[in-house]
Amino acid sequence: MAYWLIKSEPDTWSWDQHVKKGADAWTGVRNHQAKAHLNAMKKGDKAFFYHSNEGKAIVGVSEVVKEAYPDPTDKTGAFVCVDFQAVEPVKTPVTLATVKAELPDMVLAKNSRLSVQPVTADEWKKVRKMAGLK
Template sequence: MNYWLVKSEPDKYGWHHFIEQGRAVWDGVRNYQARNNLKVMQVGDQVLFYHSITNPGVVGLATIVREFYQDPTAPEDVRWVAVELEPMMALEKPVTLAHIKAEPLLASISLIKQSRLSVMPIRADEFELILAMGRK
């Protein structure tokens, strides 16, 4: 199993939108590195859902339920792909970017190293630590 973090602006598509829908097509990604990450996601992989811009932080946990396929927002451009996610649970408390940056064990997390990347892998130990930080 692999672990990932996906970022979304809460005003455009936040955790509450995701919960209401119950399933999301993760499309519209137009960065080659993020696209390459989508291409290696597998059904069952775990995903941290991160709110960017406004009150940045990890707010929930999702799982990959469909592996990559042609991005429906770019049907004529085979370079772009999408995956599908389902929500698993909200974190009891958001794990803010400030808390992540303050945690020495997360100093090398991609979220800090490549802050503009919208889809990124994370290590199992980083994933577990963030989940633990999200418990009250």
């Protein structure tokens, strides 16, 4: 299993909307590095759900339920999407400031603008602990 972090602006697509929708396509990614990460995802992989811009914090955990396929919102046909399902909210949101202080080598700390990022197994365990999850 691999671990990831996916980012969304809460005024565009919030954790609460994600929970209510159930499994849904993660569309609109238009960065080639992020696209490569989406293509690498496998069913069952887990991802932290991060609120960008407003909040700047990890607020939940999602799971890949459908691997990469053409993004229906991309008229060029160059980009893909992945279906995610909400798994659990965090008990304590983990802010960008906390990640930068506690895990300075994490991609989120180094490249906070990238919308889809890999997370190492060690980072996954540490962030889950900071978030109050087992």
